[in-house]
Amino acid sequence: MKLGLAGGLTRAFITSPLTPLLLMAALILGLVALVILPREEEPQISVPMVDIHVEANGLKAEDAVKLVTEPLETIVKSIDGVEHVYSETRDDGAVVTARFLVGTSGDAAILRxxxxxxxxxxxxxxGIPEPLxxxxGIDDVAIVVVTLTPTPEAASRWTANGLTRLARELQVEVAxxxxxxxxxxxxxxxxEIRVEPDPEKLSLYGITLQQLAAKxxxxxxxxxxxxxxxxxxxRTLVAGQTLQTQGEIGNLLLTARDGRPIYVRDVATVSLATEPNETRVxxxxxxxxxLERVPAVSLAIAKRPGTNAVVIAENIIHRLEQVRGQIFPDEIEMAITRxxxxxxxxxxxxxLFHLGLATISIVLLVxxxxxxxxxxxxxxxxxTTILLTLLASWIMGYTLNRVSLFALIFSIGILVDDAIVVIENIARHWAMKDGRSRIEAATDAVAEVGNPTIVATLTVVAALLPMLFVSGMMGPYMSPIPAxxxxxxxxxxxxxxxxxPWLMTRLAGRGALSHPDAHSGHDNGGGWLGKAYVAVARPILKSRARAWTFLLLVGVATILSxxxxxxKQVTVKLLPFDNxxxxxxVVDLPEGSSVEATERVLQQVVERLAAIPETISFQTYAGTSAPFNFNGLVRHYYLRSSPELGDVQVNLAAKSERSRASHDIALDIRTRLKGLDIPAGTSVKVVEPPPGPPVMGTLLAEIYGPDAETRRAVAAKTRETFQSIPFIVDVDDSFGVRPERLRLAINQDNLEYHRVEQSDVYDSIRSLYSGASVGYSHRGGGRQPIPIxxxxxxxxxxxxxxxxxxxxPANALPGERGIVELGDVVTLSHEPASFPIFRHNGRFAEMVTAELAGEFEAPxxxxMAVAKAIEQADWGDVPKPVIALHGQPDGESVATLLWDGEWEVTWVxxxxxxxxxxxxxxxxxxxVVAQFGSFKLPLVILTPIPLTFIGIMAGHWLFGAPFSATSMIGFIALAGIIVRNSILxxxxxxxxxxxxxxxxDVLLEAGAIRFKPIVLTALAAMIGAVVILADPIFQGLAITLLFGLASSTALTVLVIPAIYIALRGDGRSREPGLRPEPDISPEHASRRELEQA
Known part of the structure; x- marks a missing residue:
């Protein structure tokens, strides 16, 4: 028998002393890789985002767009690797964001x-300052968040200021x-040491803010x-000193009036106080x-790129315990909120437990x-194979995360296929007892299935590898699976x-060539499985008409599936919700609301959610955002720093301690938050951690149009359409309610009359309302210098x-300086502020965002529901938008609704x-063409691929699971697995x-003999799928493998022979009469194979 590559390798290593050494080397290297592979929860996707902040004081938004935003966008768009350019322009400033292609180095992006x-x-x-x-990037996302709080008994003795001091000390220790x-x-x-001026006393003594600050x-x-x-x-000569106490500042002499000295304390209050930030945590x-309510401060800690999140988090928590008695008093608690x-x-x-469980199950099966x-x-x-794969994973630069481990569990069912085919064929050859030695029989057995095994292995690889080239964020997220x-x-x-073969010969001993199961499990007739197959297949293959009928029924079943x-019995979604x-x-009050109003709304939210049994604790962030995660990175939550914005961080019990998944709890939260007593125009959104790569919004409509009024009108009507659909929730838009602002304008006539310089007026207004930093107080003793x-x-x-x-300051007479009250030279007026102006890749756009919950949860x-509602709605004077599914419109003259968000990722x-x-x-x-030298036979071999849909769709319908991206991965992998069976x-x-x-007779004999290894390999892959069936994200992959393999395996061994009969006839012998029963006994098969050899 011609050995080929497989047989040659077997002959070289079946008796070689190098074989056990290679085995030991593989195990050792794999274990080393297992230990040193960094562990992370999710694959770290590099999506660099660079924000460019530009101040444009005095410019309205529409003017700032022309003068600042548009020129800056053209510069940023020309940078290599930039995929999207977003901008938000408001009165007095703009932010332009460059989002780079997935996989771009964060450092390289910032440098560019x-x-x-x-x-x-x-x-x-x-007049425009240097941009900031x-x-x-993903490495800026904190892996550990420590929230410092006083005990309830000590809450009255602690403020955010005291907690800040402890957090800064802890920050130094952690670093x-x-x-x-x-x-x-x-x-x-x-x-800070704050000098609070009294305007009336300043006026009384004729002292200006500029004089006070200069002193x-x-x-x-x-x-x-x-x-x-x-x-x-x-010696070094040092001059001067720093002010260290409030008394020293208050005793500074400003001037004298009527022979009486005027000190700082006479016109201002000097106090050691907290910076008046518009934030509450x-x-x-x-x-x-x-509910125990205490002040808090959160310390967020990220890790360096490519490091082990598990080890770093353990080190951080261990360090926290070490410094608990050194830095923190007993009345301060450190809660690990992330x-x-x-x-x-x-x-x-x-x-890893599931991996071991799948291994044990497959071993028991064999x-x-x-x-x-x-x-x-x-x-x-x-x-051995898994450890070698871990070694390859480390070499390829992957980490040990949920996706790479699922790839191993997914692989365990197919990586054992080659071994099962080889083992079963060696056992069958040994059962022949034809005088060959065990080594010779084993070598021949491997050579017999070698070429189809090579082709079958390469078909699975050919099915998997193209998935490495999926673009967008889902590409690198799922890349550990094909790799x-x-x-x-x-x-x-x-x-x-x-x-x-080496292991088989060593475990079989050196006795005579025999096998205890020679006439049961290893007979060439396939045993009871082979007989069962013949019983089922014979009626189908009895005639060409029956074969065609069977193939037609299978085709109809595939179409029906x-x-x-x-x-919509089976829905389509990018990824299901995670647990x-x-x-x-996330709470957005109307712009202009105070931080106290935001805090009251957050308190209402917590009071509603406290009744949910799965909740443990909450952190409220008013005027700022919670430490951002990957979702917050993409959605720019870290820029949420305004009094009207707030977050509630909801911490749930561990998965093992609750019966409901986090998504079900999120649905409950939405129900409980209905009817809140909140200001009109307030938006309350429940945000779940995305199961995969995050997006700007689950359901995101970008509205393009010829002018701002048209865009806002279309967006407002689109928002109403969103709100009319029951399963579309948390609807919001990008422009909100137009805020109002105050303007202090100079009265030019009065200004000239009092001989006041405009710059003095503006400086006084800025110092009065924005404050003026005049240095630091260096207190010494290792204490933090504080600003004055x-x-x-x-x-x-x-x-x-x-x-x-x-x-x-005023010039009353030439050569003299006097004063005049600010109110004498300015007038106060109210005016509407500008709407924020958004642009995406150089085009003006308004955005309407929403989540989906209830009947359908895929965008x-x-x-489809929005498109139907838009067609049925009465748009009146508002132009009905043209709906685009992909790609921005060529022009902006026509109102256009472009779907983005999760849909864009799903589409790509x-x-x-x-x-x-x-x-x-x-x-x-x-x-397959290369293997069989035929162009038609490969088409027959590829035929069973669509048959997997019968089981796949039935399984998804049975479990109520959506057909997701992981389901698609399973389907593509099944193409290789099923073709493997067809090739054999x-x-x-x-x-x-x-x-x-x-x-x-040939078809029944082939099916009977090959049915057993085909079933065994299918069962092995199905066992690997069963252990991941409970995972919410990879459930689709598990269902696809489990039910797709079940249906396709059963149908492949029937469809392939049926195609032979349908295309080539029933193959009746030339002699009339009934066809004899095919001889599939071990003796017949052994004699036939010896003749061929």
Whole structure:
């Protein structure tokens, strides 16, 4: 028998002393890779976003767009690697965001933006300051969040200011640990020495704010003057000193009036106080009786790129315990409100357990179906292949995360296919007892199935590898599956032909060639499975008419199964919702609302949610955002820093301690939050951590049009349409309610009359309402220097007669300086502020966003419902928008609604996966043509691929699960697995055919003998799918493999022979009469194979 590649490798290694050494090396290297592979919960997708902040004081939004935003967009758009450019322009400023292509290095992205901006500094308009460039990426997402709170008994003794001091000390301690990335404090309210001027007293004594600021700043100076000599030595001369106490500042002499000295304390109140930030952070913990509400400050800690989240999180928490008694008093509690290291470790351990469970189950399957020796071989082969795959994963730069581990569990069912085929064939050859030695028989057995096994292995790889080229964020998110699974398949082939025969011969001993199960499980007739197959297949293959009828029924069943998608019995969604331990409620009050109003709404939200049994604690963030996660990174939640904005962080019990998934709890939250007593125009949204790559909005409509009024009118009507559909919730838009603002305008006549300079007026207004920093107080003793600011108290920041009494310098007579009250030279007026102006890739756009909950939760169904409602609605004078599914409109003259958000990711993912499937099928066809030397036979072999839909759709309908991206991955992988079975069957048929044998006998014999290994490999893959069936994200993959394999395996061994009969006739012998029963006994098969050899 010609050995081929597989047989040659077997002959080389079946008796080689290198084989056990290679086995040991594979195990050791794999274990090392398992230990050193960084562990993370999710794949780290690099999506750099660079924000460019530009101040445009005095410019309205429409003017700032022309002068600042549009020129800046053209510069940013020219940067290599920029995929999208977003901008938001408001009165007095703009933010332009460059979103780079997935996979771009974050450091490289920031550097490119800096270089391009600096190269075009000459284009900065006059009066516009240098832009601030801030880069954000996945590595800036905190893996641990520590919330500092006092105990309820000590809450009255602690403020955010005291907690801020402790958080800063803790921040320094944590930064000493290795591999710590960005750290920041949320809700901090540091101390300051505040000089609060009294406008009336300033006016009484004729002292201006500029004089007050200059006096404090001048007295608070310390600097190195020179090097001087003293006593023959050189000394450094330092001049000045810093002000350290409120008393020192209050005793500064400003001037004298009527012979009486006027001090700072006479015109201002000097106090050590908290910076008047418009933020509030509180921790609310559930008790049996009530909610415990205490002030809080959160410290967010990220890690460096490519490091182990589990180890770093453990180090952080260990360090917290070490400093608990050193930095923190006993009345301060440290709550870990986010620990991605712990969740990553739990998920990794859970999946490794599932991996072990699947391995044990497959070993038991082989032990029952073939024998204990063969099962022992499988028990060695599977870990070896998996450990080699982990080594390859480490070399390829992947981490140990939920997706890569699911790839291994998914692979375990198919990587054992080669070994099972080889083991079963070796056992069958040994059962022949034809005088060959075990080594010779094993070598021949491997050679017999070698070529089809190689082609079958390559078909699975050909099916998987094209998925590596899926674009968008789903590409790198899912890339561990094709990469690791392909590596596992390649390793499994070499392990099967090099290690498996060696193990089989060692475990079988050196006795005579025999096998205890020679006449049961290993007979060439396929045993009871073969007989069962013949009983089922014979009626189908009895005639060409019956074969055609069977094929027609299978085709109809396939079409009907696809009809489940059309009837929405099976829905389509990118990814199902995950089951996380955190949720977020995002609250947007109308612009201009106070932080106190925001805090009251957040308190109402918490009171409603406290009744949910799965909730443990809450953190409310008023005027700022909670520490952002990956979803917050993409949605720019870290820019939420305005009094009317707020978040509620909802912490849930562990998954093992609750019966409901987090998505079900989110639906409950939405129900409970209905009817809140909130200001008109307030938006309340429940945000769930996305199961995969995040998007700007689940259901996102971008509205384009010829002018701003048209766009807003169309967006408002679209919002109404959204709200009319029951399963579309949390509807919001990008422009909101137009706010109002105050303007202090100079009265030019009065200004000239009092001889006041305009710059003095503006400086006084800025100092009065914005404050003026005049330096730091260096207290020494290792304490943090604190700023000294001249500013009104928070409650005094109003425009009234008292504040307008603030004196302004005036030139009363030539050569003299006098004062005049601010109110004498300015007038107060109210005016509407500008709507924010959004642009996407250089086009003006308004956005309407929403979530989906209830009957349908995929954007495509919301889009269809909205499209239908738009057609039926009466638009009146508002132009009805043209609906676009992909790509921005060429022009802006026509109102257009472009679907974006999750739909865009879904479209790109399924489009690329469809292309990957086509490439996979073409690759498989080429491989099969090369194997069989025929252009028609590969078409027969590829026929069973669509049959998988029968089981796939039935399984999704039975479980009520959506057909997701992971389902599509399973379908593409099934193409390779099913073709593998078809190749093994067709190869046997090709070799078994002879002119003197009826075709039906050949087909029944091939099916009976190959049915057992086909069933075993299918069951092995199904076992791998069963253990991941409970995971919400990968349930679609599990259902696809489980039910797709069940249906396609049963149908493949019937459809392939039926096609032979349908196309080539029933193969009746030339002699009339009944066809004899095909001889599929071991003796007949052994004699036939010996003749062929």
């Amino acid at each position: 933006v800096h270089e391009k901006i600096r190269a075009n500094y000459d284009r900065i308009p006059v 460039i801030v880069g954000r 000493k640990l290795p591999d710590i990335g960005l750290t920041y404090i949320v809700g901090e309210q540091p101390e 404090v700043q001048g007295a608070n100076r310390s600097f190195q003057s020179a090097l001087v000599r003293e006593g023959g030595e050189q 509180e921790n609310l913990r559930k008790t049996t009786a009530h 620990d991605y290291g712990e969740t990553a470790n739990e998920k990794a351990n859970e999946l 032990a029952i179906a073939i024998g204990w020796r063969e099962a022992l071989v499988i028990a060695i082969v599977i870990p 690791n699974a392909s590596a596992a398949m390649l390793f499994s082939f070499f392990v099967a032909v090099m290690l498996t 696809l009809g489940l998608i059309y009837t 996380k331990a955190e949720l977020q409620v 600011r001249i500013a009104l108290a928070k409650g005094e920041k109003v425009v009234n007669e008292r504040t307008l009494a603030t004196p302004v 495509v169904y919301g889009m 993912t399924f489009r690329d996966m469809g292309a990957a499937f086509v490439v996979a099928v073409i690759g498989i066809y080429i491989l 069957l067709a190869d046997f048929i090709r070799h078994a055919r002879s002119p003197d044998r009826p075709l039906i």
